[in-house]
Each structure stands twice: as C-alpha cells, then as structure tokens.
Amino acid sequence: MLVLIAVAGFVGICAAQNKKALTGSVLEAISKKPVPFAAVTLQSSLLGTNTNENGEFKLVYSEDSGDKRITINCLGFKSRSLALDSAQGPLLVYLERVGLELNEVVVRPLAPTWYISLAMKKLPENYPDAPFSSQAYYRQQVYENSELLGRTEVVFQSYCPHYLDTAAHNQHQLILYRQSDPTELQFMRDKVEKDRKKDAKKAAKKKTSVPPIEDDGLKPGGDQSLVSFGGPEMILKTDFIRGDEPFLDEKQFKKFNYSFQGNSSYEGRSLMVIVFEAKEAVDHFRMNGKVYLDAESMAIVTIEYNAAIEIPLIAKPILLLYGLSINDAYYHKKLQYALIEGRWYPRDFQWEMSAHMEKRHFFDPSERADFKMGQCLLVNSIDRQGAQPVPPAFRFDAKKKMSMQVHPLRNIEWKDINQLAPFER
Numbered sequence: 520m521l522v523l524i525a526v527a528g529f530v531g532i533c534a535a536q537n538k539k540a541l542t543g544s545v546l547e548a549i550s551k552k553p554v555p556f557a558a559v560t561l562q563s564s565l566l567g568t569n570t571n572e573n574g575e576f577k578l579v580y581s582e583d584s585g586d587k588r589i590t591i592n593c594l595g596f597k598s599r600s601l602a603l604d605s606a607q608g609p610l611l612v613y614l615e616r617v618g619l620e621l622n623e624v625v626v627r628p629l630a631p632t633w634y635i636s637l638a639m640k641k642l643p644e645n646y647p648d649a650p651f652s653s654q655a656y657y658r659q660q661v662y663e664n665s666e667l668l669g670r671t672e673v674v675f676q677s678y679c680p681h682y683l684d685t686a687a688h689n690q691h692q693l694i695l696y697r698q699s700d701p702t703e704l705q706f707m708r709d710k711v712e713k714d715r716k717k718d719a720k721k722a723a724k725k726k727t728s729v730p731p732i733e734d735d736g737l738k739p740g741g742d743q744s745l746v747s748f749g750g751p752e753m754i755l756k757t758d759f760i761r762g763d764e765p766f767l768d769e770k771q772f773k774k775f776n777y778s779f780q781g782n783s784s785y786e787g788r789s790l791m792v793i794v795f796e797a798k799e800a801v802d803h804f805r806m807n808g809k810v811y812l813d814a815e816s817m818a819i820v821t822i823e824y825n826a827a828i829e830i831p832l833i834a835k836p837i838l839l840l841y842g843l844s845i846n847d848a849y850y851h852k853k854l855q856y857a858l859i860e861g862r863w864y865p866r867d868f869q870w871e872m873s874a875h876m877e878k879r880h881f882f883d884p885s886e887r888a889d890f891k892m893g894q895c896l897l898v899n900s901i902d903r904q905g906a907q908p909v910p911p912a913f914r915f916d917a918k919k920k921m922s923m924q925v926h927p928l929r930n931i932e933w934k935d936i937n938q939l940a941p942f943e944r
Contacts, residue, residue, distance in 0.1 A: 538935055541578045541603075543610030545570050545591055554614055557593035558857065558866065561603075568937035569867055569897055579937050590786070594811065594821060598787045617784045631777035631793045635810060636769055638817045642760060645818035647682040647862050652906040655898045656938050657751050662891040663705060670699040673751060673921065674936050676928070678908050685761050690909035695933060696925045706876060706888040752917035754894045757868050759822055759854060766795045766806065766824075774801050780809075785821070786858055789814040800829045804850065818863045819856070826850040828874070841878075848874040859901060869895040899937045 545554040553574025560567030561580060567589075570576045578589065580603070591599040596614035638645075657673040674695035681687040756762070765771040775795045783790040791814050796807040808824020828848035830838070838844060850872045857866040871893030878886040913926040 538579055538581060540934075541580070541589070541610060543576055543612060545574045545576065545593070545612045545614060547596075548613040548615045551613075554593050554596065556853075556867070556869075557591055557596075557614070558855075559589060559591050560857070561589060567899070569939050571939055577937070579935055592786045594785050594790070595783045597784065631779055631795075632769070632772045634791065634812060634817065635767060635772075635777075635793065638810075638812055638819050639767060639769075641817050642683060645813075645816050645863050646760065646856075647679070647864060647903075649903065650678070650680050650906045651682075651864070652676070652678050652902045653865070653898050654900045654936075655896050656936055657754065657894070657896050658939060659751070659894045660892065663702075664889055665891075666702060667699065668704060669701040671921070672697050672938070674931075674933075675751070675755075675915070676909065677755075678906060680908070683760065689755070691755065691915040692909045692913045692926055693915050693921060693924050694926060694928050694931060695936065696921055697933070698922075706878070706886060706890075750917060750921070751894070751896075751915075754868055754870065754896045757852070757854065757870065757896075758865065759819065764822070765801050766797075766808075766810070767819075771801070774798055775806075782814075783811060785811070788820075788858070790820060795824075803829045803831055805829060813858075813863075820863065821853070821855045823853040824851075826852075828872075842880070844877045844879070846875045846877070848872070857898075859903075864901050865898050867895065867897045869893065895939055897937070897939050 543559075545557045545559070546552065547554055553570070553572070555570055555572045555574060557570045557574070557576075558567060559570065559576045559578050568576050568578050588600050589603055591601075591612050591614065593614060595616055597617045599612055599614060601610075601612075653676075655675050655677065657675060658670065660670045661668040672695075673693055676692040676694050678690045679687075680689070759767060766775050775797050777793055777795050779792065780794040781792050783792050791812040793810045793812065794808075795810065797805050799805070804826040806824050806826045808822070810819060811821040811823075812818065813820050826849065828850055830845055830848070850870070852870045854868050855866045856863040858864075871891065873889070873891040875887070875889050877888075880886070915921075915924055
C-alpha cells in the first residue's frame, strides 16, 4: 500500500497554530460496548484520529481550524456530528447501528464479481488524480505470550506524485520516532545465549569486537528474525491498488466463492457488502473477508479479511530439521479510505499476524510460545494544494535504521500528533 504523509510547509503552518486536544470514548448506543477503530475527524477534512480497542480517542486540532464540527464514523453505524465549540472532554459518544444485519442475504440483479470488476475499472474516477502530501502515524508491536516485546512509533511526512501509477514511487520523511524499552525474547533463549558465546569466542580469537544487534523498536537479545517483520516499508506499500489481492483479480475469481451479505453505512453513505471465501489456499493463504463498496460511486471503501496461513511443503522439512513447528498461524488485514470532495483517500491501514511456535528437544521439555505482531498506519491529514516532494537528503530508506533517519520539522512534537492509543493486552 502506498501511504502518504504531509508536506513540510503545510505541517509547519499547522504546528505554529495553537493546539487543543479533545478526548473521549465511542460506545454502541444499545449495548454500551466500546466501538473500536471509529474515525473521529474534523468535518470536510482528513485531520483526525481513530478510537483504540477500548473505544477511546484523543483528537489534536488547531483553535484556528476552519472546521467547526467533528464527525464520528464507523462501518455499520449512523454517523454523528458535533459542534467542536460545544464538545467538552472527556466526551462520551453513542453510535446507533444502521442497515441490515450482515447475516441477512441480499438479492441483487448481477453477480458480486460484476460489481468488484466495475469497482476496479472505476479506480481513475474514484481515487486521487493529482499529487498530494499527507502526514501519518505508524506503530508496530510484537507480543510473546501476551507480553510486549517492543513497540515502535513513527510519524511520516510523505509525498505521493501519482496515486494510481503503480510505477511511481512515494517519498517519505521520518519526522518523529520513539520506541518502548524492549523486553528480552524468551523463546529459544538458551540457543541465543550459546550463539552469543560462540560469536564472542570467535571474536576474541580474531581480536575483533562482536557487532551489536540492531533492530528498530525491538532488541530481543537473540535471533531477531524470530520477531522481525519487515519494518514500516511493508505497511507503506499496503494498498490494494498497488497490491495483488487475489479476490479483486478477475483472473482469480474462480478460486473464491462470493455473495452479497447485507448493507452497511459509512460517512452517511450506503455501502454494498460483498463477502468472499477461498475454495482452497491461495498463495498459502486460506482467505475469507468482506469488500465494502460505495453504492453510489462503486468505490472500494473498506477491505477486511482474515487468512489462515498454510506453511509451504518445501519449508516443512527445514523446520523439522531444526525441531521447529508453526501452528495456528493467522493473518488479519484491514484497509479503509475516506471521502474528500468526491475522491477516496487513504484513511487507515492495519495488519496483524499471530502464530504458535514450538521447539522440540530430545531430552528437555519442548519450548512453546504464542506470538502476535502487527502494524497500523493512521493518516492524520491530507494536503492537496501545497504538495511538495520530499528533499532527497531527507527521504526515508527502508534499508537503513529508522533511528538514524529522523529529520524533524520545526515545532512538531508528539503532543501535536493524532495517534492510535496503545492498547495493553
């Protein structure tokens, strides 16, 4: 996916203005349960934030903002709009469900795949057709047996020269960076310590030093490949337009079953819900999920799916050789877009993976661990008028350490950034 973040001039101007913060919670009207990942934005803009898993949010905005109302949107709920001047935190917002239940079958004149094909053909009409800049909050987290191993948070400023041109390269500038204190990885800890001692002995013989382990946001004290999952470049490219989601590809429709399943609503617009399920594993993923289409424009507004990961046969002998097994491996992905003056722009992107790993020993008890890792990217603001390329010297390079590539903007601090509040498991 290509994701994207704000110009220096635009952000600098915003930072110079007086900042205020509104906090609150979003709950379902009847059950009073939290509504996670609801969008809380300034009306007619993409400046905003999302609620966390507890339905909580914090919205940072400028007192001089021209938008005097906030809107709260979430799939399947009626939108709420509140006057910003009258909104006093902590705010409690109740959302009402709308539309048909998602388990209610809907009959339509044409097959679900016809509507998906139409949506793909209408990409030039529905998505950005001019360069823009954006500012986005990024977070990655890794858990071992529900214990946080590490959290990395970043704010990117990016320039998108041509959203629909898959050959064009977005430019990113890392403007803020921080990480939690890392926790030592426990899985296969003994092997890690043995490898460390071997490396130290070899280094002593050669009279050289052992290079330190470097990992942005994680220092597990061992084989970082066990917990490393690609860094921000993965989610910066997680966009269905630039991706290869098989369930959107006409050539692969036969690998899935599709059906209509109810209606939904987002930003006050009616959405068509198409459910899909793979007949068998596709590229080692057994997928099932939903595609939400704007009924008026046929734009893809949201994609959300789960996938059971099947380990390739070629990898199993290698894992067996090392006494390793991976079970219950699952993947979850969500892409969501927001409407700005007739075009759908990136809103937020998330993915999460979980797996159970086991290391068998001949004479000692087996080691077991449950891992969960994930990333999110929340686009705070879009600038469509003053979009400027990122200077070459400031451009983010995925091959280099994040901590060594911070190029801050004047007057921009973490307190000025809308973030997805961390959820401690």
